[in-house]
Amino acid sequence: MPVGGPPVDTPKPADRDSGRRRGPGWGALVGATVAVGLLAGIGGGVIGSSLTDAGGTGAAGSRNAPTAAAPSPGAGATARPEGSIANIAATALPSVVTLRVEGADGDATGSGWVYDDSGHVVTNNHVVSGVGDDGEVTIVLSNGKRVQGKVIGTDSSYDLAVIEVTGADLAALPLGRSADVVVGDQVIAVGAPLGLDSTVTTGIVSALDRPVTPGGEDSQSFINAIQTDAAINPGNSGGPLLDMSGNVIGVNSAIAAIPGSSIGGGQSGNIGVGFAIPSDQVATTVEQLITSGKAVHPIIGVYLDSEYDGEGVKIADTGPNGDPAVNPDGPAAKAGLKAGDVITAFEGAPVSDGGELVVKIRSRKVGDSVTLTVRRDGGEQDVTMVLEGSE
Numbered sequence: 505m506p507v508g509g510p511p512v513d514t515p516k517p518a519d520r521d522s523g524r525r526r527g528p529g530w531g532a533l534v535g536a537t538v539a540v541g542l543l544a545g546i547g548g549g550v551i552g553s554s555l556t557d558a559g560g561t562g563a564a565g566s567r568n569a570p571t572a573a574a575p576s577p578g579a580g581a582t583a584r585p586e587g588s589i590a591n592i593a594a595t596a597l598p599s600v601v602t603l604r605v606e607g608a609d610g611d612a613t614g615s616g617w618v619y620d621d622s623g624h625v626v627t628n629n630h631v632v633s634g635v636g637d638d639g640e641v642t643i644v645l646s647n648g649k650r651v652q653g654k655v656i657g658t659d660s661s662y663d664l665a666v667i668e669v670t671g672a673d674l675a676a677l678p679l680g681r682s683a684d685v686v687v688g689d690q691v692i693a694v695g696a697p698l699g700l701d702s703t704v705t706t707g708i709v710s711a712l713d714r715p716v717t718p719g720g721e722d723s724q725s726f727i728n729a730i731q732t733d734a735a736i737n738p739g740n741s742g743g744p745l746l747d748m749s750g751n752v753i754g755v756n757s758a759i760a761a762i763p764g765s766s767i768g769g770g771q772s773g774n775i776g777v778g779f780a781i782p783s784d785q786v787a788t789t790v791e792q793l794i795t796s797g798k799a800v801h802p803i804i805g806v807y808l809d810s811e812y813d814g815e816g817v818k819i820a821d822t823g824p825n826g827d828p829a830v831n832p833d834g835p836a837a838k839a840g841l842k843a844g845d846v847i848t849a850f851e852g853a854p855v856s857d858g859g860e861l862v863v864k865i866r867s868r869k870v871g872d873s874v875t876l877t878v879r880r881d882g883g884e885q886d887v888t889m890v891l892e893g894s895e
Contacts, residue, residue: 575647592692592750593704597646599677600743601625602696603653603667605632607639615695615743616643616667617752618674619790625667625674626790627742628757629658630723632665643669646702657793661801661866662785663718663725663757665742666793677744680751682782685709685730693734693756695743697773707734715863716779718758726859728867729779730754736778745780754780785867802870802891805834806841808858816848816879817861839889841878848884849877865891 578594585591599618603625605611614631618624625643632655635641641653653667689709697703711731719725732745736756745754760777792799807829812818819836820829821843829843830836849855850864851874868874870893878887 575645575649587748589692589704589706592746592748593694596677596692596694596744596746596750597702597704599675600646600694600702601669601674602644602699602701602739603627603631603742604642604644605635605639606642607634607636609634609636613696613699613739614741615739615756617694617742617744617755618676619666619679620676623669623672623674624656624790624794625653625669626755626786627665627667628755629660629663629665629725630719631742632658632667633660633723641667643667643672644701645672645674648701657797657799659789659793659799660719660723661726662789662799663723663727663781664755664786664789664793664799666790677746678749678751679783679787680747680749680753682730682753682784685712685747685753685782687712690748691732691734691753692746692748693732693736693740693743693778694746695736695740695756697735697737697739699739703740705735707732710777713867714779715860716758717859717863725757726863726866727757727779727781728785728863729758730782732778732780733776734778735774735776737773740778751783752786753783755783755786756780782867788869798895800870800893800895802865802868802872803834803894804836804841804865804876804889804891805831806836808861810858812846814846815856816846817855817858818846819843835889835892839876839887841876841887841889842880844880846879847876848879851875852877 575598577598601616603614603616605613612631612634614627616625616627619626632641635655641655643651643653651669651671653669656666656668658665687709691707691709693705695703709730710733714729714731716727716729717724730745730753734745736759740756743756744752745756747753756778758779759773760775762775789799807820807823809818809820819841823829830841847855847861850861855861855864868891870891872891873888874891875886875888877884
């Protein structure tokens with residue numbers, strides 16, 4: 505059978521939830537990989553509440569003229585020492601925006617940041633996934649001015665989207681290297697939690713390479729995440745996670761919740777465990793979205809046995825509808841993997857479920873060579889393969 509079966513504490517968007525999960529294609533894997541529910545929809549927390557943006561209108565409020573003066577750095581940029589939190593925040597805030605999305609599925613709000621000097625804004629896919637063909641995306645600048653945005657590319661697997669903005673001359677935030685981040689580094693999260701525009705919180709990187717798979721059937725995401733204790737709440741989705749040089753090292757995407765709790769039920773949001781998409785992955789995917797509107801995902805070409813509960817991850821005996829469990833033209837088949845093989849490690853690191861394995865695969869690039877440890881007939885061997893791409 506294909507990878508399936510509901511994961512423990514299935515995460516769901518705060519503003520919409522499909523209630524089901526899609527069947528996987530070649531190399532697609534699913535499964536919750538942390539012991540708490542992940543709320544990927546931290547972009548929809550204030551719809552229907554009394555909170556408003558600085559202009560005093562809700563998500564469906566009036567629109568400004570199509571041109572708007574670009575915001576300028578706040579006083580802290582010069583009144584505080586370079587490298588201080590106040591200095592970094594004041595310098596970054598003009599490049600961080602609030603997104604208000606109106607679509608057939610309802611309204612949502614989230615955050616975003618300016619990626620380049622061509623007017624491209626990066627946010628999470630789940631923030632804009634409900635816009636549809638007739639919806640609208642309004643960009644609220646840090647000075648309260650509003651301009652219109654157009655979605656030009658989305659990818660649910662990496663939970664990223666690119667918005668094209670016209671009518672404002674916005675400065676891009678510098679992109680840092682997430683590969684250089686270490687546990688304990690100080691970080692700054694910027695966004696619009698609960699609709700409160702231009703909010704800044706601080707913390708540290710509390711873990712790295714955290715396999716996180718929030719989302720539902722139509723929005724399952726696979727994130728090899730940066731974990732942080734910087735306060736992230738509904739509405740922070742898509743906002744930048746900055747290092748102490750003001751560089752973007754991640755895109756805030758998910759938060760953890762105590763099992764049984766939910767953002768939509770009125771419980772508090774942040775419990776000190778948030779997750780961000782690493783900037784190295786962001787750079788690769790966003791460039792693809794800008795160029796073609798789509799992203800390419802690395803795959804190995806197998807279906808997994810979702811009911812296997814032993815050590816490692818087992819390749820299914822057969823795929824859905826009688827399809828082979830190992831794509832005969834895929835990387836795994838070329839490397840000699842067979843139905844029933846058990847994958848126990850990826851690049852020397854143990855793997856315990858399908859979600860963890862796919863996160864590790866998706867964190868690599870198409871064309872990368874990777875080594876899997878495979879158990880067959882009581883023996884183990886290392887198998888090397890070259891990742892191929894699939895949209």
